[in-house]
Amino acid sequence: MTATAADAAASGVERPIDRPDPRVSVVVPTIPANDHEAVVETLREQTADAYEVLVVDDASLDICEARNAGIRAARGEIVALTDDDCRPPREWIDRIEAAFDRDPDLVCLEGAVDGGRTYDGERRYVGCNLAFDREAALAVGGFRPAFAGWRDDTEFGWRMERDADGRCAYADAVRMRHPDPPRASIDAALEERLKREYPDRYEAVLVPDTLPGRVNDWLWRKGVWDLVDAVRYDVPNAVRSDR
Structure with missing residues (x-):
């Protein structure tokens, strides 16, 4: 068994969409309790x-x-991430490829998000709509478990x-639908x-530079917007959509 195959077998990686020589590998992290x-x-x-599409369905991770x-199991040169509660528009992958075709130096691409979560590109790199060069991501060490669950x-x-x-760049045309908070x-x-x-x-990125922005940020950090969104969406532990 190859190293990539061993990684896949050990980590609950499934390929519900499997095509030969994919340029883009879509990775969807999930757990058995969630529907994907x-x-x-x-x-x-x-x-x-x-x-191709890889679903990593392993509650131990x-x-x-x-x-x-x-990322390790992916066969495409570009990896695109989304979440199990998102709905990619039909042109999502095509638009990711087009962005990388236009810019040979591009290694990381963030896109817009709308729905229960909104995002319009402020260098926060929202993981439900993020694409990157696979080798570049591996070279920097991938995602750090020390930050798992927040930022x-x-x-x-x-x-x-x-x-x-x-x-690294943002493309508004690369959009993702996130129906729920x-x-x-x-x-x-x-x-x-x-x-x-x-x-x-x-x-530079996370500290607002205006008084209304700082007030909004303070309310968010104190959990006020969590309570507002919990009432608005009728769900527990909702998060302010622009974080």
């Missing part, structure tokens, strides 16, 4: 041809370990900015660790 059939069925409707297992995608994107040999909630210890490890990027 809907996102896979949506991915079957993509307008692209040369892609945290989200960073699951993503890393998918792991942001930390990965900032490390790609700092350490990868290439350019995210399942994560703020982890103050990990937030502080990110600030400590990346003080300049943290200040």
Whole structure:
């Protein structure tokens, strides 16, 4: 058994969409308690041809370990991430490929998100709509389990900015639908660790530079927006959508 096959077998990696010589590998981390059939069925409707889909379905892995297992098992030169509660538009993979075709130096691409979570590209690298050069991601060490569950995608994107040999960018045309609010909630210890490890990027990207922005940020950190969204969406532990 090859190393890649061994990784896949050991980490619960399934290939519900398996095509020869894929250029793009879509990795969906999940756990058996979550349904991932809907996102896979949506991915079957993509307008692209040369892609595969890997579902990492292993409750023993945290989200960073699951993503890393998918990256290692991927056969495409580009890895695209989404989550089991997302619905990619039909042109999602085609638009990712087009972005990499336009820019030979591109190594990490973030896209827009709408629905229960919204995002329009502020270098936070939201993991439900993120694509990157596979070799570059492996070279920087993939996702760090130390940040699993909070800011792991942001930390990965900032490390790609700092350490990868290439350019990171945002493409508004690369869009993702996130129907429901995210399942994560703020982890103050990990937030502080990110600030400590990346003080300049943290200040530039995550600290608002206007008074209304700072008030909004303070309310979010105190959990006020969590309560508002929990009432709005009628779900526990909802997270403010622009984080």
